[in-house]
Amino acid sequence: MRLIRSLIERLEPYVPGEQPKDPGLVKLNTNENPYPPSPRVIDAVKDAVDARLRLYPNPTAAVLRDKLARYHGCRPENIIVGNGSDELLALAVRCFVEPVPERCLPEDRRGEYTVQFPSPCYSLYSILARIHGALVNEVPLDEDFGLPGVEKLLAGGRWNTNAALTFITTPNAPSGRAYSKADLENICAAQAGVVWLDEAYVDFGAETGLDLALSYPNVIVSRTFSKAFSLCFQRIGYCIGPEKLIGALQKIRDSYSVNGLGQVAAEATLEDLEYYYGCFERINETRESVSEQLTAMGFDVLPSKANFILVRPPCPPAGEWLGLLRRKKILVRWFDKPRVRDYLRVSIGSCEEMEQFMNAVREIISET
Ligand SMILES: *Cc1c(COP(=O)(O)O)cnc(C)c1O
Numbered sequence: 041m042r043l044i045r046s047l048i049e050r051l052e053p054y055v056p057g058e059q060p061k062d063p064g065l066v067k068l069n070t071n072e073n074p075y076p077p078s079p080r081v082i083d084a085v086k087d088a089v090d091a092r093l094r095l096y097p098n099p100t101a102a103v104l105r106d107k108l109a110r111y112h113g114c115r116p117e118n119i120i121v122g123n124g125s126d127e128l129l130a131l132a133v134r135c136f137v138e139p140v141p142e143r144c145l146p147e148d149r150r151g152e153y154t155v156q157f158p159s160p161c162y163s164l165y166s167i168l169a170r171i172h173g174a175l176v177n178e179v180p181l182d183e184d185f186g187l188p189g190v191e192k193l194l195a196g197g198r199w200n201t202n203a204a205l206t207f208i209t210t211p212n213a214p215s216g217r218a219y220s221k222a223d224l225e226n227i228c229a230a231q232a233g234v235v236w237l238d239e240a241y242v243d244f245g246a247e248t249g250l251d252l253a254l255s256y257p258n259v260i261v262s263r264t265f266s267k268a269f270s271l272c273f274q275r276i277g278y279c280i281g282p283e284k285l286i287g288a289l290q291k292i293r294d295s296y297s298v299n300g301l302g303q304v305a306a307e308a309t310l311e312d313l314e315y316y317y318g319c320f321e322r323i324n325e326t327r328e329s330v331s332e333q334l335t336a337m338g339f340d341v342l343p344s345k346a347n348f349i350l351v352r353p354p355c356p357p358a359g360e361w362l363g364l365l366r367r368k369k370i371l372v373r374w375f376d377k378p379r380v381r382d383y384l385r386v387s388i389g390s391c392e393e394m395e396q397f398m399n400a401v402r403e404i405i406s407e408t
Contacts, residue, residue: 054167066393069373071348073270074390078315084308085301097300104303107310117283123297125264125277130168131289136234137204139173151202160380161209185215187223190230204233211246214385216344218246228252228259237261241346243268253281269309274302323347327388348387358384368400
């Protein structure tokens, strides 16, 4: 007898960026924040490490949801907290999308089984859809990674306004390209199914679709404490949306998926936002200055509103740059996939790290 479902046997899993053992590497490969959490956050976590570790954490992250509700001007019922926003993305697929039936798929109801997204985008969406046994409808972004308008999407003949779930990474990853709220709203208004705006990087300067999540019955925005708030390690993400959709997600979430120290850290983060605004400013300034320097050196740099940039290096090809940079102790990300194969994704590190990166780039150019 087969022990593992054939769908799982065939599955290509998500490949996370490398977490190297060598501490000497400059790590610009996973979009982590180069600046530590605020000292008050670190103190709050330390203070919470005592005999209370034996207790289960608050199952609904009630205190954190109250604080988030105040921060975003909504009700706690509009918010669900997850073990990173990745958990919530997985819940969304299970909550809103029918797995394809074993026998015949009714053509006129294709949408109910469909997870849709403009791509390139966060590569986890398609993997989550495949795990669930859903249909995947991947529709290309414009040549410059812009979001096609609704008319163009429909004219292309592949976009499905009845897709059960549509993910949009905004600002886009891996390009960093930002989309306007108006363009996002047009898509939300056209969709009959759920539209999920993944705003993992929105704090670095892009427009938010939060208003849409609080006014449309079918729109959800997801956020994370990982990238902007330097808490990858703690795994705290959340989403905001209509009470009905959020309630449905709560029903299927594991009761204790969100660990207690993570909740403490996120609560303390919201008490010290000024610290983080300072970090965003520094990262955005570094991003603009590095982009300018790379452009002057012959790189094609896509405009970014995130804490990373997607750049097409001059000769040799991007795949070779990956190894050349690594030999100089710089770790960046290269995706061996259509449309992005010629590019490197470079996370924005501290000023010092980016200086090391720029020095390595200069050396490689002079050596080749
Ligand atoms: C990093 C990332 C996430 C996941 O964030 P976690 O909250 O750490 O799970 C989600 N979406 C995008 C686009 C990301 O880059």
